Amino acid sequence: MRHGKKVNHLGRTASHRKAMLSNMAASLILHKRVSTTVAKAKALRKYVEPLLTKSKSDTTHSRRTCFAYLQNKESVKELFDEVSVKVANRPGGYTRILKTGYRLGDNAEMCVIELVDYNEDMLTSASTATGAAKKTRRRGGKKGSDAASTEATAAPAAETKAVPATDAGTTAPAVEAQAQAATETPDAPAESTDSNDETKDAQ
Structure with missing residues (x-):
């Protein structure tokens, strides 16, 4: 039994798993979205998000630390020059996992993992949703709406x-x-x- 084991080994040795996550993190930073299985995407999210947080402080030490994880000069440059500017005001939660169905060969659950700030469609829909009236599922919200409707009807009468x-x-x-x-x-x-x-x- 694997009680309390938080790390998903992904059926690989430690060195293979480290190399795979490093390669996927570099690809995610360069291309902004990667298609993979849900298990690998969840492991990648835990691997890459601390690097995105570290990129907010552009120092030599931070760059060397990120390079130790990524092993790719182009991705480190992209991370500190472009991505860090986009995620500067976001307090965590830099990635999003969108499930896309099941793979034909082995029926593995597939998904797309992407950087949140680079999906323009999601950003525009989120901004319009916040601009509109916020809908809640709580019953307490009905009382406020009834009071508002009674006030609205009372105003023309007055x-x-x-x-x-x-x-x-x-x-x-x-x-x-x-x-x-x-x-x-x-x-x-x-x-x-x-x-x-x-x-x-x-x-």
């Missing part, structure tokens, strides 16, 4: 009530007259006309 008060001199009598006309019975207008005729005859 505005409509405030309109007659501003034009009290002109619109208020008309509104009162309409209200009285609605409450009066159909016979009421006839009586008012008769009373008007009587007053005219008296004059």
Whole structure:
């Protein structure tokens, strides 16, 4: 049993595994994405992310340390000149693993491991998602949305009530007259006309 064994040996000797991870890390830094199996990608992530963190301090010691792991001058130059600038503001989590299905020959689970800051499609979609309203799956969020909807409905009602008060001199009598006309019975207008005729005859 392998209780507590955190290192995946990947079916290789220590020297073979070290050389393979070094080669894959150099390829990832140069090409920004590598297609491999999920097991190798997870091992590569633990291998390359400390190097990306170390590249944030561009010193001779850091360059020599990274070269000891990568054994590739071009990848070290790319790492300190280009990649370190991109990941300068990111506090870890520099890589992303995207699963792509299963290999036909041995049915191994395949994936693409890539540098997060170099996938422009993902970056644009993330920026638009943060700009839009954030959706949560918690039930507590419904209370806030209900309160906001009630406030939104209450605001137009308050505005409509405030309109007659501003034009009290002109619109208020008309509104009162309409209200009285609605409450009066159909016979009421006839009586008012008769009373008007009587007053005219008296004059």
